[in-house]
Amino acid sequence: MDLLRLATAGSVDDGKSTLIGRLLYDTKSVFTDQIESVERASRDRGDDYVNLALLTDGLRAEREQGITIDVAYRYFATPRRKFIVADTPGHIQYTRNMVTGASTADLALILVDARKGLLEQSRRHAFLATLLHVPHLVLCVNKMDLVGYAEDVFERIRAEFTEFAAKLDIGDLTVIPVSALIGDNIVTRSAAMSWYEGPSLLHHLENVHVASDRNLIDVRFPVQYVIRPQSDKYRDYRGYAGQVAGGVLRAGDEVMVLPSGFSTTIASIETADGPVEEAFPMMSVTIRLTDEIDVSRGDMICRVHNTPAVTQDVDAMVCWMDDVPMRPGQRFAIKHTTRSARAMVKDLQYRLDVNSLHRDLAADHLGLNDIGRVRLRTTQPLLCDEYKRNRYTGGFVLIDESTNRTVGAGMVNEAR
């Protein structure tokens, strides 16, 4: 069985947690003690109905305030697929937690309240989902029960979103009218919206094709750990452990190790269960090379004629996640693949207005939740690809060296 990772997105109160609760409930993925506890909590709060959002809003503060603060991960399976669900917060203050949940998602569910239409935060989240290159988007026009299940309301929001989406880089978009509260078009098609001819949300989630989203072309193997057993049996053993970030590697392949540039051949690809013929993304394996060359953590194994950029000058989109703003001239620790270095902000080229996607060229800082295009200079070369080609060799985080907080998420634009 394969695995689909999905994340919710959208403005506060648009019904993300309720939708996930409904999905879990209607696929019978909620245990009786969980539903009893949610029923009890709903009663104690004086809600008229069982508040399914409480299935994911598990923190005390979340229940007090009736909002989601941080990502909740939930798991369910149907006979077709296993799902990892990241229910993220809509509140602008917690945008960084939405980014956390969406960074690994194969699919983003963007919710919009049918009464309110697209809000600034809906646009921000839709933009972030495309910036993070989530390959599949589903726009759920929610709370259709509150607008009389009217087709024209749905069509208006669909048109508005499509117009906004035209400015974004969206691979695959599906639009579904739903009521998370009542369960319309969640697991089965709703009788209340006979004008809608598409699939239910679950049907779409079960059938969306995600196998081709991985990069199987560009061989990228960031070396994570060097395995050198100190034992008589494996005296001369030397293996390079890591997780394949791109491409397909085979024993006998001619490869190049960066940044040194030495080329050699893959002697074998090993796992604790024995050797494997091929390794592909996201397998964790150990690679042995035919030549004794100097390879260490942070190096990258790739093909001779298909290499990432090796550069100390990085041009990237950065999503800022800290209360203290980012300004040119500042220095941070940077983590990229298995490499750590330091980076200086050379230049902020522009800050984006998420509503209009207008570029503010005069901006001199990125505040909390701002997104901008930045040029960095790093103390060591990074071995990177354009983020759009490969999430795992194009994404990096910036860390404040005094507070140790993760302050920025970066996506490499162009890598020469």
Place this chain on the structure above:
Amino acid sequence: MSRTYQLTQLQTLESEAIHIIREVAAEFERPVLLFSGGKDSIVMLRLAQKAFHPARIPFPVMHVDTGHNFPEVLAFRDKRVGELGVQLVVASVQEALDRGFVQAPPDGTRNRIQTPVLLEALEKHQFSAVFGGARRDEDKARAKERVFSFRDEFGQWDPKNQRPELWNLYNGRIHLGESIRVFPLSNWTELDIWQYIAQERLELPCIYYAHERVVFERNGMLFAANEFCRPRGGEETFTAKVRYRTVGDASLTAAVLSDADTVDKVIAEVASTRITERGATRGDDKFSEAAMEDRKREGYF
């Protein structure tokens, strides 16, 4: 492995966990793996073994021993540690009680007083990264926790202020005295764990499989009558066929009625169960809606 270059869900989870374990070994000076002899920590130890094969696991394991143990589990722990040739550190709650470092609560349970004992041991051995076998499907507070969970110098978790965690990049930077709890099994469910146990043919303490035991009923749960947990007035003992879904403090962990005496039967049982692992078996989490969140804030696993 198929030509479509797709991993199954178990392969995906295994690869993710191995990546996390190697990251910690590469970036931290003194990691430690919490090993209780329970099924999740057995799986975690197996993953650690695979991560560094054919080398040995490059860090010690630690057991926070409440003193309320199932003898089968302790025996299993020692056997497994011996096979792998790893160093075992035991942090003993009983010893901490004896020297007055912690006081037993009136009900005699030891779950809560594990926390100061754990924190003291981490400080004594200067362990800066601690692998735990917790899964996000266990509890609604755990469902919110990062893979790398930052803890301040008091071991406290601040759920409203977690570090963003993107892709497979983990921020393990800390100041002296602070630590990171690492959860490689975050995305595994109880069913994944059992399927993996079957796939890897992992040996488990026998109490995970159905057996006859003298039990009594309390708060709708079945507890073994033993030296740590005696029936009170009105609680009748009887013999039943049971197994354990979790193995924690023997005075708090309940058994479930079961005929599942093989891995395959357990998988079938877990796949069809309508009640969560903790809901079915943990006396300690029933008292308050936010019991787990509160314990984590205090420095619990």
